[in-house]
């Protein structure tokens with residue numbers, strides 16, 4: 001089988017319209033190059049848990065203390081997910097109920113802050129997430145965010161600026177995390193600055209947490225009061241969120257998730273998180289995580305060779321951000337031309353000016369089994385697509401993707 005297909009006969013008989021939608025999406029994923037930095041291909045075992053009868057179960061509360069009857073298997077799923085998360089990340093406490101990364105951040109704020117508190121986080125023009133103070137998001141509406149940036153020349157976090165802003169604004173919390181920062185943050189420096197001004201330190205590790213699981217990135221767990229994460233990026237689990245913290249914050253975090261910000265947990269997703277944590281604990285996942293970072297390094301270098309201005313001069317992670325201006329296009333135009341050529345990625349803010357660049361990642365293509373030769377080939381396809389040779393590139397991109405089927409042949 002070249003693409004994974006839903007339990008087709010049944011769905012097709014009952015709802016052909018939706019069967020076509022799901023088959024179309026499976027085909028799209030299998031025949032174009034998935035370089036969206038926040039995406040990956042979960043395993044068939046994760047998909048099986050997501051499509052299991054636990055999807056039917058209501059389980060408000062926590063294992064052993066639910067508001068609903070019949071929770072013995074829901075409890076077993078959640079206990080396994082929590083234990084596996086704790087073991088994988090060496091955390092004293094884990095909460096696996098957040099429905100998403102944003103829900104995890106909301107719960108972290110709810111546990112530690114009061115409306116109106118000052119929070120220091122990466123400014124959105126530099127790669128901060130919506131939950132780091134966007135006026136369009138609850139965070140910007142309910143808290144007083146101060147934004148730190150990155151050095152315009154190097155693209156690296158300016159820790160001196162973080163310290164100065166912390167001293168000036170005395171925030172209640174400092175957030176370290178980004179949607180596009182391609183380097184490892186200095187968690188120990190954030191911890192020192194937070195301690196100096198008496199702030200909580202929240203690490204929003206939505207992006208690097210999978211690399212952390214595989215030992216390919218430093219862990220924020222020993223430094224941060226609370227770590228927020230997603231489970232669906234490099235970690236390769238179901239779409240969802242997670243919180244890790246020291247025992248002293250456990251009760252506050254749990255209450256902040258349920259009943260403060262969420263109702264019933266999604267037990268099928270929690271079972272799928274447990275499956276993903278089990279997979280991530282295996283040696284093969286460590287190999288995978290290191291390959292993701294190695295592929296990103298090679299792709300970043302190859303893109304730089306083709307004229308892309310790669311932010312920070314490269315990457316330590318799965319993430320690459322780059323300015324395609326030297327190839328005659330801005331980020332949105334590049335994304336459009338690449339999409340027409342079957343190469344799927346995002347635009348992102350750049351650390352200087354007001355033009356947007358492109359953001360891409362190697363998690364999905366590495367899951368497919370692609371390696372360094374394919375990264376060089378992909379960089380070549382980028383340059384051709386931006387020169388306007390979409391039709392030819394599209395055929396090549398499809399052939400490359402189909403040579404590495406995400407769910408086997």
Ligand SMILES: Cc1ncc(COP(=O)(O)O)c(C=O)c1O
Nearest residue numbers: 038100101102129177178179206
């Ligand atoms: C740093 C960061 N925080 C939070 C989130 C939110 O995750 P979700 O889209 O699951 O709400 C993301 C998502 O990409 C992120 O990159």
